């Protein structure tokens with residue numbers, strides 16, 4: 001695939017993030033497709049962080065490791081990142097960061113370039129960006145426009161001026177031999193507009209937009225990477241969209257807030273990462289036994305306990321399938337890309353409402369934090385179905401909130417807005433929501449609730465099989481899907497790929513049919529144990545041939561995926 | 574209005590303070606003109622919490638300690654509906670301690686009736702956070718030790734805007750305070766001394782009766798300092814009545830989204846299209 005990968009590296013607080021924002025937005029507006037991956041440490045200042053900004057004329061769904069350009073904002077970054085620069089690539093840094101290095105690919109900018117007011121490491125980001133733009137053959141005015149757009153009002157006028165002057169001065173420094181304009185032109189998008197009708201969104205942005213589109217009115221969480229940005233996005237949009245968002249005192253409160261909001265008649269959700277999900281466990285069962293629809297977002301990160309706060313993993317699948325004591329129905333779904341992150345997040349509320357269950361929307365840090373260009377989401381595709389409600393009675397009456405039905409779903413009502421009195425209970429209860437431990441009632445109510453599992457499984461699509469008909473099938477979910485598909489296609493599509501979005505409950509027949517005929521089934525997941533494989537063994541009686549696990553906490557790149565495929569083709573594992 | 578909240582027969586021990594609590598709750602609801610569908614009751618787990626099943630109303634009986642965050646969610650979805658919570662001292666001050674503090678800090682608009690028997694009734698006699706240091710149980714054969722938690726002081730320190738104390742043996746006072754708590758706009762705690770005749774042989778009806786003394790007219794309930802000083806003074810009697818009352822914006826006031834109709838009325842009509850303006854930021 002035609003692409004260029006730009007790595008911007010430096011310490012926290014040096015402007016790596018802003019430089020990435022500027023570059024990403026500029027590329028988007030030039031009409032390119034973009035994928036931006038983050039690699040950062042859990043600290044506010046110092047350390048070593050980098051982001052990879054990859055762009056192409058075709059849609060991108062994965063990061064790559066190899067850099068075509070390196071913008072090294074400090075000396076440490078030159079040392080740490082030069083090894084991943086392509087032989088024909090270029091590295092830009094300030095003179096002071098070059099040290100004694102003699103690498104032919106290194107282009108050091110003398111500090112004398114640019115105005116007096118723009119000297120030192122603080123201006124490294126904007127100056128190196130300007131070198132990059134010149135190197136790519138992009139006009140400096142385009143960069144100046146982006147810098148202005150992002151910093152106008154945020155920087156003092158004289159500082160903004162220094163930045164803009166630096167952009168112009170540095171652009172002239174690049175020599176003709178260093179200009180490598182992309183060999184590909186952006187393909188026109190379906191619609192016009194400044195960004196060719198596209199959005200540059202992170203996975204979490206997409207989830208937030210999806211939740212808002214679904215009509216969520218209550219959201220609660222407790223800050224934890226990588227779920228906090230949903231709190232931020234929905235909180236900021238709340239006044240305009242009519243969403244009440246709360247930073248709860250802990251994750252237990254966050255889920256109980258969502259349950260309360262849902263009981264009172266509003267689509268409600270909460271979010272956290274694995275540790276917060278562990279705290280929520282008892283309340284997940286509360287949503288289960290009270291049959292309260294609620295969407296619970298899990299941004300998975302490397303665990304257990306605090307694990308690695310800014311590193312990715314896919315190790316919460318089995319914990320979520322089993323989370324909380326006792327038995328009750330729940331659903332687990334997961335977005336395989338930034339389109340799912342929007343459309344499936346909205347659909348999560350329909351599942352919750354249709355079956356009156358807790359629905360886990362499971363993302364991973366890699367995908368939650370990565371940004372990519374997508375075609376503007378089509379809001380007419382968002383379906384809102386609130387499920388079963390009881391017809392309004394003539395006068396005040398007690399609702400049989402847990403009426404035994406064939407599907408297991410009982411009509412609900414909104415307390416205080418209807419004549420129904422609605423009683424929900426955390427104990428085992430009778431049809432009217434009153435506690436009882438009567439044995440026949442227990443069997444009736446438990447069987448009613450558990451019947452929802454079969455109904456949900458039947459209503460869920462099975463795995464999507466891409467490149468069907470190959471001898472071997474790779475099974476994946478979440479952020480591993482993108483790089484895996486790209487690697488498979490680079491290898492001439494030698495493997496089929498099964499993408500799992502609906503992870504629980506599974507319809508064994510449907511899954512077995514989709515996976516029939518392959519000689520090897522191989523899970524590719526960012527975990528040690530192969531949790532999807534274990535789930536398929538447990539619920540569908542399927543045996544995996546092997547598991548390709550990666551648990552170093554880093555995003556799976558296309559190169560990583562190629563290496564994994566290589567290990568398969570070599571007859572191993 | 575004529576009131577009938579009669580529902581399921583409660584199952585407490587004969588002589589349990591919860592019976593009086595139930596009578597007072599019903600009288601206060603009636604006095605506050607709240608019909609069964611006009612309010613939502615949110616309870617936790619414990620003997621006191623079971624009171625919810627004996628009142629005909631909208632009820633969410635949640636987890637041990639978690640009634641208040643659940644009520645917070647109800648309030649976000651429907652800030653117009655009156656919220657009433659009933660539970661025990663273990664529920665509010667131990668398992669749910671963190672939630673109690675933060676619900677008070679937010680000034681959630683809710684009337685909280687804490688049946689404070691200084692013991693865990695439902696689980697048969699363990700010490701509660703309000704138990705006295707000398708109180709013995711099989712777990713604490715040499716006494717609980719420490720210092721009993723002071724619910725009124727905790728509520729004041731946490732930002733509650735209505736703090737009262739009462740005793741199930743003084744139904745008139747209790748009903749009056751409950752009515753005021755329901756009428757109050759904000760976090761209203763009534764900590765209710767209530768005997769557990771089976772598991773607390775120390776803090777008996779007589780013990781409470783001897784000590785519960787209504788505050789005199791000299792107490793200025795609008796003064797935070799006076800309230801703190803009154804409830805933190807170590808003395809033989811336990812002052813009952815309204816200890817503190819203030820006006821402060823309630824929780825829902827911080828949301829412009831909760832200025833008008835309840836979200837529970839508005840949100841079901843939300844169209845996905847309302848998200849469109851948010852797309853601009855990503856272009």
Ligand SMILES: Cc1ncc(C[n+]2csc(CCOP(=O)(O)OP(=O)(O)O)c2C)c(N)n1
Nearest residue numbers: 618619620621637661662663664693694695
């Ligand atoms: C998570 C959890 N831990 C423990 C319990 C057991 N439990 C139920 S009620 C209770 C305490 C009851 O004391 P209190 O809240 O003072 O109410 P009372 O019964 O005295 O009215 C306990 C420990 C539980 N239900 N849930």
